Amino acid sequence: MITKRIIPCLDVKDGRVVKGVNFLGLADVSSPVKLAEFYSSCGADELVFYDITASAEGRKLFTDILTEVASKVFIPLTVGGGINTVDDFDRVLKCGADKVSVNSGAIRNPELVREAAHKYGDQCVVLSADVKRVDGEFRVFAKGGREDTGMEAISWIKRCVGMGAGEIVVNSIDTDGVKQGFDLEMLEAVCNAVNVPVIASGGAGCIDDFTKLFKALPKVDAGLAASIFHFGEVEIKDLKQELRNNDIIVRL
Amino acid sequence: MIAIIDYGVGNLFSLKSSFNAIGADITVTDNEETIRSADKIILPGVGAFSDAIAKLRATGLDKVLIDEAQKGKPVMGICLGMQMLFEKSFEYGEYDGLGLLKGNVVGMQGVLPEDLKIPHIGWNALHFKQNDCPLFKYIKENDCVYFVHSYFAEDCDESVAATTEYGKELTAAVAYKNIYGCQFHPEKSGEVGLNILRAFCETEAE
Numbered sequence: 001m002i003t004k005r006i007i008p009c010l011d012v013k014d015g016r017v018v019k020g021v022n023f024l025g026l027a028d029v030s031s032p033v034k035l036a037e038f039y040s041s042c043g044a045d046e047l048v049f050y051d052i053t054a055s056a057e058g059r060k061l062f063t064d065i066l067t068e069v070a071s072k073v074f075i076p077l078t079v080g081g082g083i084n085t086v087d088d089f090d091r092v093l094k095c096g097a098d099k100v101s102v103n104s105g106a107i108r109n110p111e112l113v114r115e116a117a118h119k120y121g122d123q124c125v126v127l128s129a130d131v132k133r134v135d136g137e138f139r140v141f142a143k144g145g146r147e148d149t150g151m152e153a154i155s156w157i158k159r160c161v162g163m164g165a166g167e168i169v170v171n172s173i174d175t176d177g178v179k180q181g182f183d184l185e186m187l188e189a190v191c192n193a194v195n196v197p198v199i200a201s202g203g204a205g206c207i208d209d210f211t212k213l214f215k216a217l218p219k220v221d222a223g224l225a226a227s228i229f230h231f232g233e234v235e236i237k238d239l240k241q242e243l244r245n246n247d248i249i250v251r252l
Numbered sequence: 253m254i255a256i257i258d259y260g261v262g263n264l265f266s267l268k269s270s271f272n273a274i275g276a277d278i279t280v281t282d283n284e285e286t287i288r289s290a291d292k293i294i295l296p297g298v299g300a301f302s303d304a305i306a307k308l309r310a311t312g313l314d315k316v317l318i319d320e321a322q323k324g325k326p327v328m329g330i331c332l333g334m335q336m337l338f339e340k341s342f343e344y345g346e347y348d349g350l351g352l353l354k355g356n357v358v359g360m361q362g363v364l365p366e367d368l369k370i371p372h373i374g375w376n377a378l379h380f381k382q383n384d385c386p387l388f389k390y391i392k393e394n395d396c397v398y399f400v401h402s403y404f405a406e407d408c409d410e411s412v413a414a415t416t417e418y419g420k421e422l423t424a425a426v427a428y429k430n431i432y433g434c435q436f437h438p439e440k441s442g443e444v445g446l447n448i449l450r451a452f453c454e455t456e457a458e
Contacts, residue, residue: 002374071269251396
């Protein structure tokens with residue numbers, strides 16, 4: 001059967017990985033290329049790159065780096081950040097990305113999901129949703145989680161799947177950074193609403209959090225995290241071995 | 253030299269990069285002479301069957317590929333490229349393929365258990381049907397490779413080299429004489445994928 005995926009996420013600004021990264025034996029810890037090679041060799045199933053650059057020069061740098069990563073790392077690559085038009089899809093797909101993640105761009109213009117899915121296929125379009133509990137409902141937030149859109153999250157996600165989003169990254173703002181585990185309640189609500197792969201994001205603090213995630217919610221396809229991998233708090237090799245010890249199917 | 257046929261479908265960047273990574277002499281081309289002079293041919297493909305086969309035929313390279321394959325030159329189709337090697341596809345209609353392999357391409361919808369998501373996306377294990385298949389020289393049973401597809405080849409007992417389990421046994425790799433194919437993406441399947449490409453580079457003409 002299909003394996004559960006473990007996905008490290010790298011934020012890239014002006015061509016460098018941000019958030020302090022601290023790896024023994026890795027000379028250049030903020031090089032996206034070096035980190036991507038390292039994660040791939042450790043058994044990461046996929047990599048996500050978020051371009052958090054604001055300037056046009058930085059954007060060019062990002063695509064140059066993406067090209068270099070894609071010429072050296074042979075696992076699926078998802079790219080997000082600053083994706084507002086079909087041309088943006090084109091720009092990163094040409095550099096070797098396999099999937100493109102949309103968030104604020106889809107909130108501003110939901111037709112972007114439909115147009116991109118029509119042009120590149122559903123499997124290429126990933127909807128990333130930042131979700132937070134407000135007044136007893138799940139609410140979608142825009143602009144990196146700073147702005148409440150007022151939209152109910154489950155209906156927003158269903159609408160995007162209906163337009164062709166082939167995969168959903170659910171990032172719980174409520175659990176993000178807390179390191180007390182994934183937001184199982186929120187993830188379950190999403191899994192029950194859609195029949196495309198769901199990637200859990202936000203809240204992982206230790207290996208056990210991933211085991212709990214896949215045990216509690218067999219419909220979740222992947223777990224995504226950033227800092228716990230970057231800081232070496234969780235080693236991907238150990239994580240996957242532990243998942244296998246718990247009868248969760250992974251690629252070793 | 254290995255020729256990757258460029259007929260205007262999809263992005264060949266990763267495929268080209270993966271062959272470069274294993275040190276293969278590779279050319280991405282739509283030139284008939286280059287394809288005829290190559291030792292081996294790769295037929296890539298993504299997207300819809302009808303669109304891809306129409307584009308290939310519009311270039312006239314379908315005839316070149318069939319001709320070279322019949323002369324015994326190793327040919328490998330990847331993903332939709334593999335599907336195109338078969339007789340027919342039933343993706344949104346009924347379309348003739350290249351007919352280099354016996355079998356048809358059919359949809360997963362209605363065939364798989366309902367709780368399974370379509371497309372079949374992700375890493376899944378290979379189960380060998382031909383243990384001595386040249387493509388598997390450097391990999392082993394149960395190695396995982398990366399799939400993205402909603403259609404699969406069936407009625408292809410003659411060529412099926414490996415399957416993968418997703419609600420049912422799906423054709424994952426094919427090999428018949430000098431004709432090879434991978435439903436998965438070797439260029440996105442890490443070291444296992446590169447080892448399959450390595451093995452293909454070492455196959456010999458019939």
